[in-house]
Amino acid sequence: xxxxxxxxxxxxxxxxxxxxxxxxxxxxxxxxxxxxxxxxxxxxxxxxxxxxxxxxxxxxxxxxxxxxxxxxxxxxxxxxxxxxxxxxxxxxxxxxxxxxxxxxxxxxxxxxxxxxxxxxxxxxxxxxxxxxxxxxxxxxxxxxxxxxxxxxxxxxxxxxxxxxxxxxxxxxxxxxxxxxxxxxxxxxxxxxxxxxxxxxxxxxxxxxxxxxxxxxxxxxxxxxxxxxxxxxxxxxxxxxxxxxxxxxxxxxxxxxxxxxxxxxxxxxxxxxxxxxxxxxxxx
Numbered sequence: 001x002x003x004x005x006x007x008x009x010x011x012x013x014x015x016x017x018x019x020x021x022x023x024x025x026x027x028x029x030x031x032x033x034x035x036x037x038x039x040x041x042x043x044x045x046x047x048x049x050x051x052x053x054x055x056x057x058x059x060x061x062x063x064x065x066x067x068x069x070x071x072x073x074x075x076x077x078x079x080x081x082x083x084x085x086x087x088x089x090x091x092x093x094x095x096x097x098x099x100x101x102x103x104x105x106x107x108x109x110x111x112x113x114x115x116x117x118x119x120x121x122x123x124x125x126x127x128x129x130x131x132x133x134x135x136x137x138x139x140x141x142x143x144x145x146x147x148x149x150x151x152x153x154x155x156x157x158x159x160x161x162x163x164x165x166x167x168x169x170x171x172x173x174x175x176x177x178x179x180x181x182x183x184x185x186x187x188x189x190x191x192x193x194x195x196x197x198x199x200x201x202x203x204x205x206x207x208x209x210x211x212x213x214x215x216x217x218x219x220x221x222x223x224x225x226x227x228x229x230x231x232x233x234x235x236x237x238x239x240x241x242x243x244x245x246x247x248x249x250x251x252x253x254x255x256x257x258x259x260x261x262x263x264x265x266x267x268x269x270x271x272x273x274x275x276x277x278x279x280x281x282x283x
Contacts (some may be wrong), residue, residue, distance in 0.1 A: 067106035067132040070224050074162075074212055078119045082112035083130050085123055089241075089276045092133070098268045099141040100249045102192050103133040107243060107276050109235065114228075127232035129197060129241070135190045135221040142185035144176055145221055147213050150189070152177040152254045152261050157219045162212065176261075177254045179219075187252040187261060194225050195244035195271060204244065206230040235278075243274040 072080025086109050093104045108130045111122035137143035144156050154160075156179040160169050180187050193211055196204040210226040225245075248269035252261040 082110040086110040105133045107131040125232040129227040143188045144180045146189045159215045189250045191248040198242040241276040245272045
């Protein structure tokens with residue numbers, strides 16, 4: 001999972017909210033990174049728009065709604081067990097920003113705490129909020145998605161950095177640049193990352209954030225997100241949660257060197273607030 005530390009915010013993310021910049025400056029508490037981690041690069045809509053977003057992600061609904069399975073797949077048994085022991089709000093929330101649809105699925109509050117020598121799970125605490133979801137083009141818009149890490153020469157539907165490195169790229173893989181040219185599609189760099197959890201006054205609770213993206217076979221992006229509170233809260237005290245998520249997308253074009261991607265036009269960004277009712281009886 002990416003660890004957000006000192007990064008060039010303007011060059012990587014454009015204009016980001018101050019809360020996001022402050023959040024990613026926190027030192028993260030894990031002292032050892034998993035060997036397979038790849039490098040870090042990092043209002044209300046009409047019902048019809050929300051339905052379009054959900055339909056855009058329907059092919060991966062079964063996957064993206066299983067936060068516990070995704071965390072187990074990428075980050076191990078302890079994360080999966082923590083997620084399974086603390087379901088908060090099963091279901092999918094959808095938002096469209098420009099030509100891109102974002103979903104948040106299965107927000108799960110857990111008592112997982114990572115210490116230097118061990119991992120603990122305290123079922124009476126809210127210490128880590130886990131969720132997953134998808135990023136996909138709106139149905140009517142031909143787009144090839146890219147992340148902040150992506151090069152024009154990278155596969156358009158396979159994130160090799162998360163699956164063993166460049167030697168694992170399929171022999172018949174098609175690059176982002178070639179896929180866009182073949183289909184007449186635009187290239188869109190997309191971002192989704194949690195700002196954190198808001199308190200009753202609308203201020204962000206101190207936390208750190210980790211995330212990972214993974215392309216699917218059709219180019220849809222599936223992600224996992226982790227919000228670790230600096231000060232855990234008693235689960236019984238939390239009757240609802242206000243999740244704040246930063247969304248952004250930027251049209252891109254292939255640079256003259258044929259390798260890099262360069263921005264075109266204006267960058268769209270928005271803080272998306274999702275109100276979640278706690279279901280502590282499931283914990």
